Amino acid sequence: MTEALFRDDSYLQTCQARVTGVNERGGILLDRSIFFATGGGQPGDTGMIERPDGSSIAIGATVFGESKEQIVHVPAAEGPLPDVGETIVATIDWHRRYRHMRMHTALHIICAAMRTKITGAQIGEEESRIDLNMQDPPDRDAVLAAIMEAVNADHPVTTEWITDAQLDANPDLIKSMSVSPPRGSGLVRLVRIGANFDLQPCGGTHVRTTSEIGQVTITKIEKKGRLNRRIRIRLDD
Template sequence: MTVQMFLDDAYIRDAEASVIAHTPEGGVVLDASIFYATGGGQPGDSGTLSWTGHKLTIATCVKIKDSKDGHTALVPAEPAPLPAIGTRVTQSLDWERRHSLMRVHTALHLLSVVIPLPVSGGSISVGKGRLDFDMPDAPDDKDALERSLNALIELDYVVSQDWISDDELRANPQLVKTMSVMPPMGAGRVRLVRIGNEARQIDLQPCGGTHVARTSEIGRVRLGKIEKKGKQNRRVYLHLDD
């Protein structure tokens, strides 16, 4: 398995690793990666790979389909010579982009707190994101929701993680807010992202994405359009204010 270093520390911007394989499509597989692979509504990270006398621009990171070992592949921005298998490389993130995605992702978790309804979909991008809710009727006061969301952000809650077993998650289905996508299971354990602490826990849900360490790091946000999507669903857009 490619060790996913970002799961334990989303703030690692540069790290060394070894090339262990190439994909038929021209991707690079490392033994350990700081690049998040596309999934769960969050896009893959971009950045560079460097080794002696060479630098390769990475457009994104993806999960290798049908990989039983859980490997991920770095996808070059354009065709270029790849580092040979066994090469020691330095991986560097496009940090500004990654950090924006982290801020948006944590803000969306808080959005699911101020709108306590089942989530039927979602998407994260640089500076903005959205969640789809099982919401037959539009909110009465969007401005009030926005004020509540920013109030939670300003309270500077700690964002942390924990792990539970697959069986523990099955025994606690209320932890899963998403209606359409179940968290990845089968590896024996599931990662939980917690906002707040034992004294005042605001949110706890399965999530494999990257997040900021404290809610104040999100900064102010604003709610955009609320669109009707089918009979039961409404799409709520969120934007970072800076």
């Protein structure tokens, strides 16, 4: 099991950790990590692991292992692997991750502003997309105005935890038709934007306040099936 430090503080860029194993495919397991593992449409982190002897291992991908309690750090290339028990320093590619956090939070805003369910999402460093369950094409200017109103409102983004039973009693909290809530431990993490602008189960990483998203551009609105509209966005900086 890996202690997922990014769940409580998504702004950690580096941490010390102990190597607890190396799996059969060369993936590195740590007792704690700031590396987000691919899930919910958000790519896993890339970065670096520095060994006590001064050498370093570039990490090209981060994924879940046998369960969602285990985070696997996949080296970008073949090479020497750390020893079990070794204390290393892990550092993420912060420029890339911070863009993922801004994009991810922007997608929450679009979903909340459009007041509809999500049928898919893919976050990227350069461009992200969200698929919404909508019959009529949304007006581009109206969508952008709604996004920027929420960005400029500087809403705080906070997390809270509820039990699986509480989520079962409030199924309307689930906004995604494609990604199931991060269950497993008996508790589900909710992400709240503003007092009540958006509230939904999510295991991803987000910015602390919506103003950090900055200016957004809608690059495309596409029809993807009779009941599906895809909105593509970019960050202006």
